[in-house]
Amino acid sequence: MDEPITRARDLAYVRMQAPDLSVGEKFLEDFGLIISDRTPDTLYARGTDSPHHVYILHKGEPDCRSIAFHMHSLADLEKLHREAQATPVEKLDEPGGGHVVRLTDPHGFTVEAIFGMEELEPIDAGKALPLNIDGQRNRVGRFADVKRGASTVKRIGHLVLESKRIEEAYLWYWKHFGILRTDKVLQPSGADGMQFARLDKGLEYTDHHTIGFQLCMDGIERLQHVSFEVQNFDDVMIGHDHLASDKSYKHVWGIGRHRLGGQIYDYWKDPWGRIHEHWTDSDLLNTEYEATIQNGDGARDYWGPNQQPTISYAIQKWNLTTLSNVASLIAGAVKEKLAKGKDV
Numbered sequence: 001m002d003e004p005i006t007r008a009r010d011l012a013y014v015r016m017q018a019p020d021l022s023v024g025e026k027f028l029e030d031f032g033l034i035i036s037d038r039t040p041d042t043l044y045a046r047g048t049d050s051p052h053h054v055y056i057l058h059k060g061e062p063d064c065r066s067i068a069f070h071m072h073s074l075a076d077l078e079k080l081h082r083e084a085q086a087t088p089v090e091k092l093d094e095p096g097g098g099h100v101v102r103l104t105d106p107h108g109f110t111v112e113a114i115f116g117m118e119e120l121e122p123i124d125a126g127k128a129l130p131l132n133i134d135g136q137r138n139r140v141g142r143f144a145d146v147k148r149g150a151s152t153v154k155r156i157g158h159l160v161l162e163s164k165r166i167e168e169a170y171l172w173y174w175k176h177f178g179i180l181r182t183d184k185v186l187q188p189s190g191a192d193g194m195q196f197a198r199l200d201k202g203l204e205y206t207d208h209h210t211i212g213f214q215l216c217m218d219g220i221e222r223l224q225h226v227s228f229e230v231q232n233f234d235d236v237m238i239g240h241d242h243l244a245s246d247k248s249y250k251h252v253w254g255i256g257r258h259r260l261g262g263q264i265y266d267y268w269k270d271p272w273g274r275i276h277e278h279w280t281d282s283d284l285l286n287t288e289y290e291a292t293i294q295n296g297d298g299a300r301d302y303w304g305p306n307q308q309p310t311i312s313y314a315i316q317k318w319n320l321t322t323l324s325n326v327a328s329l330i331a332g333a334v335k336e337k338l339a340k341g342k343d344v
């Protein structure tokens, strides 16, 4: 099959659960999201862009209930129902409204395809500082005057799923939502380690990745992280300081600049251990980009304290599968080093 069933317009939200909504609300606000609506057992949070929400937090056991894509039309939803066994089109009976169909991906995760969510007035987050850069003096006669506090999230950017079936998962998202392969990273053994994929917007430029699939080291498939664009570099940095001031949030990776995606990034765990990322300044690609295959070295970040994923980022749980995967990664890396030594 050469054509996907539909092409998603954008990532819409993650639908998460947490047992204590007041703790959850504090985290969302400290992270830089803005509560746009609430019901007795659910919070809806937005960024400064216009979608009514980009994050839903229900009261319940810590979990990710579903992920969601914005579609171009109601006809896309009907097509997914007709051709891909999605649930019938129904009204979303919650703040923000719109219509939805639901699918189940190869991991068993629920994926919502939605159309018609309410748009709110965008929020003016102010302008980045003019920078004295490349020998240009752009900020003259004024102080940097950076505000302190939480970052200001602009929009949801991407999410990564931990997967035991990276290629199968990628092909499913391509078939149903037209997601295009960007870069693949192989383990030293040659097996899939990571797959980045982006929206198909034709010649219009879009983020390097909107969804990714990462090998689950512990054999448990789950949402690995969800990621949000913030306003600018200062916004990443002040957000880092703000989150660091609350000891219930654990810093897991960064601040650095990714080699694959180009973003300046910072990763944090919420009070239930779910990884949330701030980033700014992504690489932008269109359909003219041809997918690449990288090894670990090719994926090494440009800069940062850890230019490869940290243990607390890559490993959610230690069990026998984790130990076996770690052992095979180490063995592969040693073999690669020895082989390189022989070539010299």
Ligand SMILES: [Fe+2]
Residues within 6 Å of the ligand: 158, 160, 225, 227, 277
């Ligand atoms: Fe990310």
